[in-house]
Amino acid sequence: MPADGGIGAATPRREDVRFLTGAGNYTDDINMRGQAYVAFLRSDVAHGKLKKVDTGAAAAMPGVIRIFTGEDFEGVGGIPCGWQVTDRHGEPMQEPPQPVLAQGKVRHIGDRIAAVVAESLEQARNAAEAIVVEIEDLPAVVDMKKALEPDATKVHDDLKNNLCYDWVFGSDDAAIEGAFSKAAHVTTLELVNQRLVANPMEPRVAIGDYASHSDESTLYTTSQNPHMIRLLMGAFVLGIPEHKLRVVAPDVGGGFGTKIFHYAEEAFCTFAAKALHRPVKWTSSRSEAFISDAQGRDHVTKIELALDAENNFIGLRTDTLANMGAYLMTVAPAVPTYLHGTLMAGCYRTPAVQVNVRAVFTNTVPVDAYRGAGRPEATYQLERLIDKAARELGADPIALRRQNFVTEFPYTTPVAVQYDTGNYHGTMDVLEKIADIAGFEKRRKDSEARGKLRGFGINCYIEACGLAPSHLVGQLGGRAGFYESATVRVNATGGLVVMTGSHSHGQGHETSFPQVVADMLGIDPSMIELVHGDTSKIPMGMGTYGSRSLSVGGSAIYRATEKIIAKAKKIAAHLMEASEADVELKDGQFSVAGTDKSVAWGDVTLAAYVPHNYPLEDIEPGLEETAFYDPSNFTYPAGAYACEVEVDPDTGKVEIMSFAAADDFGNIINPMIVDGQVHGGIGQGIGQALLENCVYDETGQLLSASFMDYAMPRADDVPFYAVDHSSQTPCTHNPLGVKGCGEAGAIGSPPAVVNAVVDALQSGGHKVDHIDMPVSPARVWAAMNNA
Amino acid sequence: MSQIHVTATINGDETEFLCDPTETLLDVLRDHLDLTGSKEGCGSGDCGACSIILDGRLVCSCLVLAAEAEGRSVETIEGMAEGDKLHPLQEKFIEHAALQCGICTPGILVAAKNLLERNPNPSEEEVRYWLAGNLCRCTGYDKIIRAVMDTAAEMRGAA
Numbered sequence: 001m002p003a004d005g006g007i008g009a010a011t012p013r014r015e016d017v018r019f020l021t022g023a024g025n026y027t028d029d030i031n032m033r034g035q036a037y038v039a040f041l042r043s044d045v046a047h048g049k050l051k052k053v054d055t056g057a058a059a060a061m062p063g064v065i066r067i068f069t070g071e072d073f074e075g076v077g078g079i080p081c082g083w084q085v086t087d088r089h090g091e092p093m094q095e096p097p098q099p100v101l102a103q104g105k106v107r108h109i110g111d112r113i114a115a116v117v118a119e120s121l122e123q124a125r126n127a128a129e130a131i132v133v134e135i136e137d138l139p140a141v142v143d144m145k146k147a148l149e150p151d152a153t154k155v156h157d158d159l160k161n162n163l164c165y166d167w168v169f170g171s172d173d174a175a176i177e178g179a180f181s182k183a184a185h186v187t188t189l190e191l192v193n194q195r196l197v198a199n200p201m202e203p204r205v206a207i208g209d210y211a212s213h214s215d216e217s218t219l220y221t222t223s224q225n226p227h228m229i230r231l232l233m234g235a236f237v238l239g240i241p242e243h244k245l246r247v248v249a250p251d252v253g254g255g256f257g258t259k260i261f262h263y264a265e266e267a268f269c270t271f272a273a274k275a276l277h278r279p280v281k282w283t284s285s286r287s288e289a290f291i292s293d294a295q296g297r298d299h300v301t302k303i304e305l306a307l308d309a310e311n312n313f314i315g316l317r318t319d320t321l322a323n324m325g326a327y328l329m330t331v332a333p334a335v336p337t338y339l340h341g342t343l344m345a346g347c348y349r350t351p352a353v354q355v356n357v358r359a360v361f362t363n364t365v366p367v368d369a370y371r372g373a374g375r376p377e378a379t380y381q382l383e384r385l386i387d388k389a390a391r392e393l394g395a396d397p398i399a400l401r402r403q404n405f406v407t408e409f410p411y412t413t414p415v416a417v418q419y420d421t422g423n424y425h426g427t428m429d430v431l432e433k434i435a436d437i438a439g440f441e442k443r444r445k446d447s448e449a450r451g452k453l454r455g456f457g458i459n460c461y462i463e464a465c466g467l468a469p470s471h472l473v474g475q476l477g478g479r480a481g482f483y484e485s486a487t488v489r490v491n492a493t494g495g496l497v498v499m500t501g502s503h504s505h506g507q508g509h510e511t512s513f514p515q516v517v518a519d520m521l522g523i524d525p526s527m528i529e530l531v532h533g534d535t536s537k538i539p540m541g542m543g544t545y546g547s548r549s550l551s552v553g554g555s556a557i558y559r560a561t562e563k564i565i566a567k568a569k570k571i572a573a574h575l576m577e578a579s580e581a582d583v584e585l586k587d588g589q590f591s592v593a594g595t596d597k598s599v600a601w602g603d604v605t606l607a608a609y610v611p612h613n614y615p616l617e618d619i620e621p622g623l624e625e626t627a628f629y630d631p632s633n634f635t636y637p638a639g640a641y642a643c644e645v646e647v648d649p650d651t652g653k654v655e656i657m658s659f660a661a662a663d664d665f666g667n668i669i670n671p672m673i674v675d676g677q678v679h680g681g682i683g684q685g686i687g688q689a690l691l692e693n694c695v696y697d698e699t700g701q702l703l704s705a706s707f708m709d710y711a712m713p714r715a716d717d718v719p720f721y722a723v724d725h726s727s728q729t730p731c732t733h734n735p736l737g738v739k740g741c742g743e744a745g746a747i748g749s750p751p752a753v754v755n756a757v758v759d760a761l762q763s764g765g766h767k768v769d770h771i772d773m774p775v776s777p778a779r780v781w782a783a784m785n786n787a
Numbered sequence: 788m789s790q791i792h793v794t795a796t797i798n799g800d801e802t803e804f805l806c807d808p809t810e811t812l813l814d815v816l817r818d819h820l821d822l823t824g825s826k827e828g829c830g831s832g833d834c835g836a837c838s839i840i841l842d843g844r845l846v847c848s849c850l851v852l853a854a855e856a857e858g859r860s861v862e863t864i865e866g867m868a869e870g871d872k873l874h875p876l877q878e879k880f881i882e883h884a885a886l887q888c889g890i891c892t893p894g895i896l897v898a899a900k901n902l903l904e905r906n907p908n909p910s911e912e913e914v915r916y917w918l919a920g921n922l923c924r925c926t927g928y929d930k931i932i933r934a935v936m937d938t939a940a941e942m943r944g945a946a
Contacts, residue, residue: 012882015889016880016884016886016889017881019886019889019893020873020877020881020892020893021824021864021865021868022823022864022893023824024824026823026826026890028826029817031818122809200888200890201826201828201836201922201923201924201925202828203827203828251888252888253889253890254924256924286828286834506887506889508887673884675930676884676930679928679930680887681927683924683926683927683928683929684927686927707831707833707834707922708831713928714922714928715914715916715918715919715921715932716912718927718928718929720929720932720933721929
């Protein structure tokens with residue numbers, strides 16, 4: 001039984017009262033005295049030469065303060081990419097510049113041509129419309145295969161072609177050829193992991209501010225990682241030293257990856273505030289978000305599985321085209337490579353695995369990490385393929401998976417990662433119970449009696465979280481460290497402030513992180529306040545993405561708290577005139593083993609700041625410690641998901657009848673928060689499987705640029721979810737034994753849904769092997785009637 | 788452009804403001820009256836983050852001109868709790884952890900309150916359909932639906 005409010009307790013979220021009463025402080029809720037407003041003029045063609053940008057008439061319009069164009073940013077750095085991938089020949093990827101405002105060319109719908117700063121937003125927008133732009137249209141490169149043809153138009157004139165890199169990873173050619181040459185059966189599948197738009201419900205906002213008396217710039221921004229923005233923007237774009245640049249990410253309304261990246265709009269507002277000596281605010285409209293937020297996924301893959309005569313997996317190879325869009329965003333090159341190829345072994349002990357990825361530039365909005373980032377793509381391919389193999393072999397899809405599970409740990413895959421621990425049979429056992437798999441055939445008959453086709457889909461995922469061991473990331477081309485930081489400041493009267501480099505934008509850190517500290521100290525969590533999101537208040541931290549906050553950020557807090565306890569014990573030993581080795585801390589009370597001597601937590605904290613009776617010759621006054629935690633490995637959450645659908649054979653409409661998720665996240669700090677993270681991921685995964693699709697036409701126009709055209713999952717599209725995280729194999733290398741739960745739902749759910757739809761159609765006698773997502777009524781109906 | 792003088796009752800208080808003819812009620816609430824709980828998630832009435840009650844009717848305040856509020860009653864998220872006493876929906880949302888980032892939450896609460904005033908005993912399907920106009924990207928809706936149904940049950944019991 002967990003301590004009150006400690007590790008394992010379903011503590012209500014303390015941040016909720018401010019959100020529930022409308023008192024949250026999001027970036028767009030901030031208004032600065034004297035602020036001016038920004039409107040960007042964005043390209044309405046996907047590819048073209050900028051012949052003329054005439055701002056004369058627009059600049060004379062009411063309220064216009066200044067109009068900036070690409071010329072104002074000559075000599076200013078471009079938006080940097082944070083990861084360099086080395087290709088199969090040992091050459092660095094092709095890395096084009098991304099100017100803050102377009103210089104010479106526009107390369108996607110929404111590319112920034114000019115920015116108007118005006119007294120009001122309406123004036124800024126009106127003036128932006130009045131700028132006269134002449135663009136010489138160039139052929140738009142939209143389709144990835146066509147982009148790689150020898151005579152394709154180049155997105156970037158200075159690059160050799162539209163290939164960012166051609167990357168091969170895992171087993172060598174001989175091992176792969178050997179496996180496929182001796183295979184008793186080979187299953188092949190070609191599929192599309194469609195482009196998505198993350199669409200956090202809060203659009204991006206940036207406010208630049210500048211204090212001339214101190215030459216200090218401040219950026220308020222909707223970011224998942226304020227320190228990373230400070231470093232990228234300060235050092236690489238604007239040349240502002242970090243001690244003169246503060247980045248604040250206050251309450252942030254969802255991120256899902258798309259608020260990791262450093263965006264040109266942030267740099268623009270910071271730049272313009274300094275140029276104009278006024279606060280400058282930009283708030284993205286939803287339409288603007290569709291054409292300026294980095295988008296997600298967009299892989300086209302051919303995958304092949306070789307099996308021996310006993311249905312053992314003996315080889316796996318993939319060939320993927322990954323769309324980068326027009327520019328490289330912050331971690332874009334890593335998503336189809338190190339966040340995707342490294343997970344291709346899945347939960348299975350396939351001895352030979354080889355992954356080939358070609359990343360391609362196109363005249364589309366840039367693509368980067370979206371919830372799961374590479375791991376949903378890996379899981380989807382593999383788990384669709386295994387389902388197809390089971391069908392071809394007449395094998396039970398669960399039995400085929402179980403037969404090939406990794407069962408001994410640590411396990412080093414052919415794609416370079418080492419799973420430290422796991423129990424894939426364990427999560428499958430849980431799933432079989434919570435999904436009531438035994439009762440499926442009866443439910444199928446009930447559906448059939450109502451004229452519906454019922455299908456059951458299974459999926460086993462593994463992911464790598466807790467980014468990441470810095471030395472490893474460095475070897476793989478990452479241009480940053482991926483530690484996390486924490487400072488624990490104990491006040492004289494015993495309360496604590498914990499400052500974390502992680503950022504909370506829905507994950508509930510303000511509740512769960514104090515639970516860790518409270519548990520370690522044996523005090524009430526209400527004595528602990530969490531501070532995050534402001535570079536002027538927190539130690540240099542790397543932020544929140546890749547389900548890393550608890551496993552890396554939480555571990556930093558753990559380490560800092562250990563230092564606090566060690567020092568506090570020294571102080572307590574002095575106060576009790578005892579040996580430090582004999583001092584114990586329990587329930588906020590220090591005592592000496594085997595005696596009745598004790599001092600309270602508050603006595604020790606007061607002594608630290610009022611050191612009248614204090615071992616000053618041995619230790620400094622004060623009680624504040626900082627830790628930087630760099631993990632030694634990734635963490636490997638894994639699980640088994642099941643989905644049941646009903647398909648209406650007359651319309652092709654798919655209804656999700658039930659969804660069950662059995663996850664192994666290692667130890668759990670707050671089960672209620674974990675449930676919510678899984679629910680949200682499943683909701684997004686169902687969205688991808690059934691509804692969402694980001695579509696460009698052949699000229700590069702975005703056809704799905706509003707909520708009327710881009711179908712987001714709504715409350716009536718999804719069921720209640722059965723989630724269970726009782727199968728726990730604690731992580732072996734971080735002090736909390738935690739693995740991360742933020743992305744699992746989005747990774748695990750799409751293959752379960754599509755597998756269920758295919759199963760439903762097969763049960764109706766339709767020879768349908770595969771339907772690309774989103775599995776819309778039109779696609780299902782076409783598959784049923786053409787197959 | 789001359790401004791329009793508007794008098795409306797906002798969360799029970801008679802309130803006067805000046806607005807441009809083109810300004811939405813959401814603009815005025817957020818930018819003039821400092822009632823920033825209502826959010827703009829799309830500006831086109833598709834996401835529900837700006838939901839308010841206008842004369843008892845659930846509307847998207849991004850689709851209402853501020854001048855249209857003349858003489859009418861406006862209820863926003865800021866008027867939902869009575870001082871420190873949270874509305875039962877707010878209490879249940881905490882109990883179920885039915886929110887994450889919080890940006891859509893004010894709109895969902897306003898919409899759910901309006902539902903329970905019309906239908907104190909909604910089915911799961913009715914709750915899902917009523918809230919289908921409110922997008923939430925964080926929660927997958929599970930706990931939201933449970934919290935609303937749980938609130939309804941509790942309010943029926945208390946009544």
